[in-house]
Amino acid sequence: MRLSTMEWASIGLALACLATQAAILGILFRGKRRSEFPIFRSYSATYILVLLIGLAAYFFPGCEQSTRYTYVNWIVSIVYMSVEFAVMYEIIVNALKPYSALVDLGKMLFIWAAVFLLIAAGTTAFATSGPESSRLQAAYAVVERSMRLMECGLLLLFFFFERRLGLSWRNPNVGIAIGLGITASMDLMSSYLQSRFPAQALQVAMVNTLAYLGVLAFWCYVLVADRAENKSAVSAPRGLILQRWNEALTAYRSSPAAAPANGSSMESFLPGIEKTVDRVLARKAMH
Numbered sequence: 513m514r515l516s517t518m519e520w521a522s523i524g525l526a527l528a529c530l531a532t533q534a535a536i537l538g539i540l541f542r543g544k545r546r547s548e549f550p551i552f553r554s555y556s557a558t559y560i561l562v563l564l565i566g567l568a569a570y571f572f573p574g575c576e577q578s579t580r581y582t583y584v585n586w587i588v589s590i591v592y593m594s595v596e597f598a599v600m601y602e603i604i605v606n607a608l609k610p611y612s613a614l615v616d617l618g619k620m621l622f623i624w625a626a627v628f629l630l631i632a633a634g635t636t637a638f639a640t641s642g643p644e645s646s647r648l649q650a651a652y653a654v655v656e657r658s659m660r661l662m663e664c665g666l667l668l669l670f671f672f673f674e675r676r677l678g679l680s681w682r683n684p685n686v687g688i689a690i691g692l693g694i695t696a697s698m699d700l701m702s703s704y705l706q707s708r709f710p711a712q713a714l715q716v717a718m719v720n721t722l723a724y725l726g727v728l729a730f731w732c733y734v735l736v737a738d739r740a741e742n743k744s745a746v747s748a749p750r751g752l753i754l755q756r757w758n759e760a761l762t763a764y765r766s767s768p769a770a771a772p773a774n775g776s777s778m779e780s781f782l783p784g785i786e787k788t789v790d791r792v793l794a795r796k797a798m799h
Contacts, residue, residue, distance in 0.1 A: 667693020
C-alpha cells in the first residue's frame with residue numbers, strides 16, 4: 513500500500529489525537545477525577561473506538577467495502593453522537609448544579625431537543641430517495657449538523673456569560689464546553705469548504721484534525737490544572753440572574769397554579785413560563 517505524504521501526515525495527526533485522547537481517558541480514571549464526568553469519559557472512550565475504525569480503513573482498504581465494517585461503523589457513529597449529546601447535558605447540569613429548578617428545566621429541554629432530532633432524522637430519511645444507505649446518511653447528516661449548531665450555542669453561552677455564571681475558563685465544565693463549541697464550528701466550516709473545494713478536501717480535513725488536536729490538548733490542561741481559582745455559579749453575586757430564575761421557577765413549581773401540570777403539562781407549560789418570566793423581570797427591577 514502506497515500512501516502520499518499528505519495521507520501519512522493525516523495518519524500521524526490521527527495517531528496524535530488517539531494518544532492525547534487516551535491521556536484524557538487516563539486522567540479521568542485517576543484520583544478525584546474518577547467520579548467526575550462519567551459521560552465525558554464515555555465520550556473519550558467512544559472517540560478512541562471511532563478513530564481506530566477510521567484508521568482501519570486507511571491500513572486495510574478492503575475492509576471498508578465489508579458489510580460487517582459498514583454496520584459496525586454506523587453503530588459506533590450513532591453511539592458516539594448520542595454520547596456527545598449527553599455530554600452537553602452533563603456540562604449544563606454540572607454548571608447549574610446549585611439550581612435544582614434550572615436543572616429540571618434543562619433536563620426537560622434536552623429531552624425535547626432529542627425528540628426533535630429523532631423526528632427530523634426520521635422525516636429526512638423518509639423524504640430522501642435512493643437506497644437505504646443514502647437515507648441513513650441523510651438522516652445522520654441532519655442530526656449531526658443540528659448537534660453542531662447546539663454545541664456552537666453552548667460555546668456562545670459560556671463565552672459571553674462566563675462572568676455572569678461566576679465561572680472561569682479554567683473550570684473543566686467551561687473548558688469542555690468551549691472545546692465542543694470550537695470542534696463543532698470547525699466541523700461545520702470544514703464540511704462547507706470540502707463541498708465547495710473538493711480538490712482540497714484532504715488539506716481541509718487535516719486542518720480540522722489539527723484544530724481538534726489543539727482542543728484535546730486544552731482539555732488535558734483544564735483537567736490537570738489546579739482548580740483553586742475556579743468558582744461555581746453559586747459563588748457569584750446574589751443578584752445573579754440565574755438565582756432569580758431558579759427562585760422564580762421554584763416558586764412556580766411549588767405554587768397551586770402548577771398543580772394542573774400533572775394532568776395537562778402541555779397546556780400549562782407556556783403560561784407557567786410566562787409567569788416565571790414576569791417574576792424574574794419584577795425581581796430584576798427591584799435590584
